[in-house]
Amino acid sequence: MPDSLPMARIPDSIRQDFPVLSRIINRHPLAYLDNAATTQKPQSVIEAITRFYETSNANSHRGVYALSEEASELYEQARGRVAQFLNAPDTHQIIFTRGTTEAINLVAYSWGRSRLQPGDRLLLTEMEHHSNLVPWQLVAEATGAELDYVAVTAEGHLDLDSLASQLAKSPKLLAVTLVSNVLGTINPLRKIITTAHDHGVLVLVDAAQAVGRVAVDVQELDCDFLAFSGHKVYGPTGIGVLYAKTEHLDAMEPWQGGGGMIAKVGRDRSTWGEAPAKFEAGTPPIAAAIGLHTALDFVERLGVAQIREHERDLAELALGRLLEEPEVTVFGPRNPAERTGLVSFALAGVHPHDVAQVLDESGIAVRAGHHCAQVLHERLGVDATVRVSVGVYNTASEVHRAVDVLAEVRRLFL
Numbered sequence: 001m002p003d004s005l006p007m008a009r010i011p012d013s014i015r016q017d018f019p020v021l022s023r024i025i026n027r028h029p030l031a032y033l034d035n036a037a038t039t040q041k042p043q044s045v046i047e048a049i050t051r052f053y054e055t056s057n058a059n060s061h062r063g064v065y066a067l068s069e070e071a072s073e074l075y076e077q078a079r080g081r082v083a084q085f086l087n088a089p090d091t092h093q094i095i096f097t098r099g100t101t102e103a104i105n106l107v108a109y110s111w112g113r114s115r116l117q118p119g120d121r122l123l124l125t126e127m128e129h130h131s132n133l134v135p136w137q138l139v140a141e142a143t144g145a146e147l148d149y150v151a152v153t154a155e156g157h158l159d160l161d162s163l164a165s166q167l168a169k170s171p172k173l174l175a176v177t178l179v180s181n182v183l184g185t186i187n188p189l190r191k192i193i194t195t196a197h198d199h200g201v202l203v204l205v206d207a208a209q210a211v212g213r214v215a216v217d218v219q220e221l222d223c224d225f226l227a228f229s230g231h232k233v234y235g236p237t238g239i240g241v242l243y244a245k246t247e248h249l250d251a252m253e254p255w256q257g258g259g260g261m262i263a264k265v266g267r268d269r270s271t272w273g274e275a276p277a278k279f280e281a282g283t284p285p286i287a288a289a290i291g292l293h294t295a296l297d298f299v300e301r302l303g304v305a306q307i308r309e310h311e312r313d314l315a316e317l318a319l320g321r322l323l324e325e326p327e328v329t330v331f332g333p334r335n336p337a338e339r340t341g342l343v344s345f346a347l348a349g350v351h352p353h354d355v356a357q358v359l360d361e362s363g364i365a366v367r368a369g370h371h372c373a374q375v376l377h378e379r380l381g382v383d384a385t386v387r388v389s390v391g392v393y394n395t396a397s398e399v400h401r402a403v404d405v406l407a408e409v410r411r412l413f414l
């Protein structure tokens, strides 16, 4: 098997942008193959955060002095960058949160609690991450709403017949992932959202595994809400994004109270500012937003289309190799065009944690477990899987290294 891909879409020299990749782990060069959990950070992102603290640090939107105005400007520029990246019509539609999880909780709390009544229905899918499932369970419990699930097929796609019959029950909202963090499936959301809207159903998109990996355009999708995390797109932890249509943001009440989100505060009552301030109580994650801005610049310089091709090539290689391995079951679509650069598998007779541990002894970082998707694992009939997930800096030889170690796993455990 060749060590490099047939056509290098992203040069191997990109690795030099990522200081952590020079680490030696357990006497082996680090092969970081857990990019669906979080990506590593390029030097430009690390420097942007350091530069902010070295030169411009102040609280934003509070001071009238130059440094504070500079911090506010950098924070708002980051919002503008996100709006541009997602092709949002207006910057006020971009709310900064701590991550995807907080963005979805914001909608579940602020939109859900005031709109849902006993008997109302919410539609999820069997492939949702717990972040797009537990917040809806909480709001269902609080309001008396009921949850339904779109089934997942044996090959790891959303079952469109199941979707049609669930939409016929007129749920108030469909909460669906664009890319599964276990199957890698890229869901046909443009079509699904059009169908949902035809039934009068709002759609929230979990784009945590999609932004920076596949093209995401909120106007083209026509989604009502969309959430993603900065740390999965080469940005820092502690920053995420909620995009929403203006009509929803205007109609929603705040979910947290505090500084920065008010118009006027009295002893008993207060009034709110407009979005995005209305949903950003307290001192915001200024440095993290600046880091996200730089991360999106990094991604755009490489090109989302090139990243997509690179990850698809590596996923194809991983799929091909794993399917040849004895005792291995691979989950998700067989066609690499239908998935991103993550592949989950199980090795019969060996617990996924043991597989991951033996890989770690060779310096290879992968995730093993239920990947915060227990409903999906129940559907797949397994408790846990091993997941290999690639990023822009991964190479064919790293994928080969990971699969080669399975022979050692078998020798130790079978």
Ligand code: C6P
Pocket (backbone or CB within 6 Å): 036, 037, 038, 098, 099, 100, 101, 102, 129, 131, 132, 177, 179, 180, 181, 206, 208, 209, 229, 367, 371, 372
């Ligand atoms: N999935 C994984 O290893 P946060 O934690 O808020 O940044 O992202 C949550 C989240 C939501 N949706 C999807 C589809 C996700 O994959 C994740 C995070 C990581 O799969 C960590 S559990």
